[in-house]
Amino acid sequence: MTQQFYVSPEQLMKDRADFARKGIARGRSVVVLTCRDGIALVAENPSPSLHKLGEIYDRIGFAAVGKYNEFESLRQAGVRFADVRGYSYSRDDVTARGLASVYAQSLGSVFTTEGKPFEVELAVAEVGPEPYADHLYRLTFDGSIADESNYVVMGGQADVVNEALARTWNQETGFPEAIRTAVAALSATRIATAPSGAASNGNGSASGGSAPSAAGAVGEPAQGETDQLGAGLLEVAVLDRSPLSSRGTVRAFRRINTVELDRLLSGPEGD
Numbered sequence: 001m002t003q004q005f006y007v008s009p010e011q012l013m014k015d016r017a018d019f020a021r022k023g024i025a026r027g028r029s030v031v032v033l034t035c036r037d038g039i040a041l042v043a044e045n046p047s048p049s050l051h052k053l054g055e056i057y058d059r060i061g062f063a064a065v066g067k068y069n070e071f072e073s074l075r076q077a078g079v080r081f082a083d084v085r086g087y088s089y090s091r092d093d094v095t096a097r098g099l100a101s102v103y104a105q106s107l108g109s110v111f112t113t114e115g116k117p118f119e120v121e122l123a124v125a126e127v128g129p130e131p132y133a134d135h136l137y138r139l140t141f142d143g144s145i146a147d148e149s150n151y152v153v154m155g156g157q158a159d160v161v162n163e164a165l166a167r168t169w170n171q172e173t174g175f176p177e178a179i180r181t182a183v184a185a186l187s188a189t190r191i192a193t194a195p196s197g198a199a200s201n202g203n204g205s206a207s208g209g210s211a212p213s214a215a216g217a218v219g220e221p222a223q224g225e226t227d228q229l230g231a232g233l234l235e236v237a238v239l240d241r242s243p244l245s246s247r248g249t250v251r252a253f254r255r256i257n258t259v260e261l262d263r264l265l266s267g268p269e270g271d
Helices: 009-025 068-088 096-113 158-168 175-187 243-247 258-265
Strands: 030-035 038-044 053-057 060-066 120-126 135-139 145-148 151-154 234-240 253-256
Touching: 009 060, 009 096, 030 060, 030 120, 030 158, 030 175, 038 060, 038 175, 053 068, 053 234, 053 253, 060 068, 060 151, 060 234, 068 096, 068 120, 096 120, 096 135, 096 145, 120 151, 135 151, 151 158, 158 175, 175 234, 175 258, 234 243, 253 258
Parallel strands: none
Antiparallel strands: 030 038, 030 151, 038 234, 053 060, 060 120, 120 135, 135 145, 234 253
16 A cells, blocks of 8 residues: 655745755855946856846846746746837836736746746846936745845855945945955855865975965965956846946946956956
8 A cells, every 4th residue: 555645735835945945056146236337237157148147128137046947038028028018008117126026926826836946036126317216126936026225145155245245335336346346245155275285284385395385376365365256257237327328328238248347357447
């Protein structure tokens, strides 16, 4: 006789939530933060084509972590919703709040009715004419929605990145400094350590030889320091607060290419 086990609805929901959280935590982190010039979106993403950041509408951006095929399908659905609503009514009727509500309904429906929840976490950002008019919405795998202020951190070691941002974020900065702040926070999860077999022998040199360890080489971080992410490992975009005056377009979303980002990360002189 086959023994059957009863699983309560509460336990089933808990198991699904744990499954989704583990999948999201395996991904690399994303930061969305407001600043004087607009909203910066910064993701640790070495892929040049599988984007975590995207444009939804004129002044609305999208960021995600988790399974690419799942959040990409949601992004595309959001673009279609925005286009239809803007065409049927008015472009002003397309808002981040409306998009976030649609995403919340979709995620909640999948979480409660499908066999597997989406392993994704989303952020929908809308830049306003002034910093106080910016909107950041964070959506989790179960359809929960939160109206965030200042910045959003998702995926990976989000607690470490969030702690770093809490110390360094400043709304009065421009895009260059805001992006550097976000990159530094993402890099906080990458603590440099001495290579195996290069333990100190007590006199400052590596054991087994007189050559200095790699961690002490010129231009490389010493043990315990953060190893800053380079431009090739990052995906960066911005929502410009005044795109019409700065670029002659109503579309606020703009990607930062690798060359520009590398120059920007080199320091204030690269602004």
